[in-house]
Amino acid sequence: MPFKFVTVSHPDQVKDRKKQEGIRQHAIRNSIQRSPLDRIKRKDPFLPFVANEKRRKRFRVVLTKTPSIGLMDSFNTLCACPERLRTLLRHPSAKQAGEPVFCIEDSGKVFFQGMDRILKGVLADPTLFHALSLVLTLAANANVPNVETLMYRGKLFQGMKAAMVDPEWKPTASTITTMLMLIGYDYRIEIGDAGSIFTHIRGVQMMMSLYQAGSIAVVAQMQRALFWQDLFGCFVLNTMRSISHNMYDGWKNPRHIDTQLCCATPNGFSGMVGDWPIEFAIILEDLAMLCKTVDERAITGDTPFVDDTPANLESRLVDLLSTSRLSQSFADPIYEACIYAVYLCTYKLSVGIWNSSFIPEICVDRILSRLAAAAHDPRLASSRSLLL
Numbered sequence: 371m372p373f374k375f376v377t378v379s380h381p382d383q384v385k386d387r388k389k390q391e392g393i394r395q396h397a398i399r400n401s402i403q404r405s406p407l408d409r410i411k412r413k414d415p416f417l418p419f420v421a422n423e424k425r426r427k428r429f430r431v432v433l434t435k436t437p438s439i440g441l442m443d444s445f446n447t448l449c450a451c452p453e454r455l456r457t458l459l460r461h462p463s464a465k466q467a468g469e470p471v472f473c474i475e476d477s478g479k480v481f482f483q484g485m486d487r488i489l490k491g492v493l494a495d496p497t498l499f500h501a502l503s504l505v506l507t508l509a510a511n512a513n514v515p516n517v518e519t520l521m522y523r524g525k526l527f528q529g530m531k532a533a534m535v536d537p538e539w540k541p542t543a544s545t546i547t548t549m550l551m552l553i554g555y556d557y558r559i560e561i562g563d564a565g566s567i568f569t570h571i572r573g574v575q576m577m578m579s580l581y582q583a584g585s586i587a588v589v590a591q592m593q594r595a596l597f598w599q600d601l602f603g604c605f606v607l608n609t610m611r612s613i614s615h616n617m618y619d620g621w622k623n624p625r626h627i628d629t630q631l632c633c634a635t636p637n638g639f640s641g642m643v644g645d646w647p648i649e650f651a652i653i654l655e656d657l658a659m660l661c662k663t664v665d666e667r668a669i670t671g672d673t674p675f676v677d678d679t680p681a682n683l684e685s686r687l688v689d690l691l692s693t694s695r696l697s698q699s700f701a702d703p704i705y706e707a708c709i710y711a712v713y714l715c716t717y718k719l720s721v722g723i724w725n726s727s728f729i730p731e732i733c734v735d736r737i738l739s740r741l742a743a744a745a746h747d748p749r750l751a752s753s754r755s756l757l758l
Contacts, residue, residue, distance in 0.1 A: 454503070455499070455502065455503055455506070458503065458506035458507060458510055459474055459479075459480065459506065461506065461509070461510045463509040463510050463512070464506055464509060464510070466509060466727050466728040467505045467506050467508070467509035467554075468480075468505065468551075468554075469554075469598075469728065469729075470594075470595050470598035470599065470602075471547060471550045471551055471554065471595050471599075472547075480502070482547065495542075495544045495548075496525070496529045497526055497529040497530055497533070497544065497545065497548045498544040498545075498547060498548050500522045500523075500525045500526040500529065501522075501526050501547070501548040501551040501552060502551065503522045504519055504522035504523055504526060504551065504552075504555055505551050505554055505555055505558075507519045507522060508555060508558060508559070509558075513558045513559060513560070513728075514559075514560070515559055515561075519555075523555070526548065526552065530545075530548070533545075540580060540581075541577035541578075541580050541581045542581070543581070543588060543592075545577060546574055546577050546578060546581060546592055547592075549570055549573060549574045549577065550574060550592070550595050550596065550599055552570055553567055553570045553571060553574070553599040553603065554599060554602070556570065556603070557599075557602055557603045557606045557607050557609070558606075558728070562606070562607050564603070564607045564608060564609040564610070567603040567607065567609045568603075568609055568610055568612065571596065571599065571600055571603070571612050571613075572612065574596055575596070575612070578592060578593065578596070593618075596613065597613045597615075597618070597681075600612050600613040601613075601684065601685060601688055602729070604688050604691075604692055605688050605691070605713075605729075605732070606732060608692065608695050611688070611689070611692065614685065614689075615681060615682050615685035615686070618678075621678045621681050621682050621685065622682070623682065624656050624660070624679045624682045624683060634655075634658070635651060635654050635655060635658070636654060636658065637755055638753075638755040638756045638758060639651075639654060639708065639756065641752075641753050641755070641756065642704070642705075642708075642749065642753060642756060646702070646705050646708075647690060647693075649686065649690060650690055650705075650708075650709070650712075653683055653686055653687060653690075653712065654712065656679075656683060657683055657712060657715065657716060660679055660680075660683070660716075660719065661715075661719070664719060680716050680717070680719055680720035681720075683716045684713060684716055684717065687709055687712060687713045687716070688713075690709055691706065691709050691710075691713075694706055694709070703740040703741070703743040703744040703747075704740065704741075704744050704747060704749060704750065704756075706736070706740050707736070707737050707740035707741050707744070708756075710733045710736045710737045710740070711733070711737055713733055714729075714730060714733035714734070714737075717729055717730065717733070718730070741757075
């Protein structure tokens, strides 16, 4: 039917029945003609849409959220909450949490000593993730265990146990690193168990004997970390030592010390050092020579050296401390206070990248407690230079 206009000359004419029927039929006819086109369009999954340009500029819509470079785990690949771990890594106490296994840079990045190539991406390993969270949470809580630390510790043991059930299980670099962190947790808590530390150290030694690394340097770094964990465990909790400086060629004898020259014992010790083991006097002389070497390099502007001399001295001091603790006939709180003081001095010469506070705090606390125990000892009254 051809298109035609419906004309009216007066509003009342719209009410005419014939004219209304004509308008209705015209509307129905146009609707039927448009229906096939609409049905064809609906079959296409992508419907054309013309946006209002002005409105699009004013109201910007983001359909997908891009991964944030500020997130530690943008794609949720880790086993637990990565944001909590990132917060712990930026905690002021984080720097002292990892010594001697790892250190944390100012940016919050974890730096494993000489093992970064092997351990790259290992935070995807649940046991290492929980171990790192464990020691960081402990440090953030002033080395006092809480519900969060116990949760991470439980998950760590659960993961290790589940892995070791497999008869084909073999230790990996991340497994050994996890155990090294667990040792650090054991001697940092106030209720630390010396027997547990000794067991874990033996376990790491067995793992290292089974671990076949492609890089000898990685194994050497693990052995070095285990040496310090063993030494710190004895230093803090008086555990039985399993590793000695005599086991390593670089640590057997102090380096950068001229044995032909002899530095006098510091004046403060001269009045009492004769009553103590001769080895302590020798350590004092070696330390005085090491300090002299450091001072000379500072004056000449030479690059400070990083060697194993402090490791040798600290290991010998801990051996003396352990012997003093075990001796029933010889228990001298002033002597032990001096050992802690000399250890503190040696430690501060070699903090290097650690810049931590855990060991110095232990030293200061033990020095004060030993001096308090000897408060009425007449030797302190007659030897003000020693107290100074």
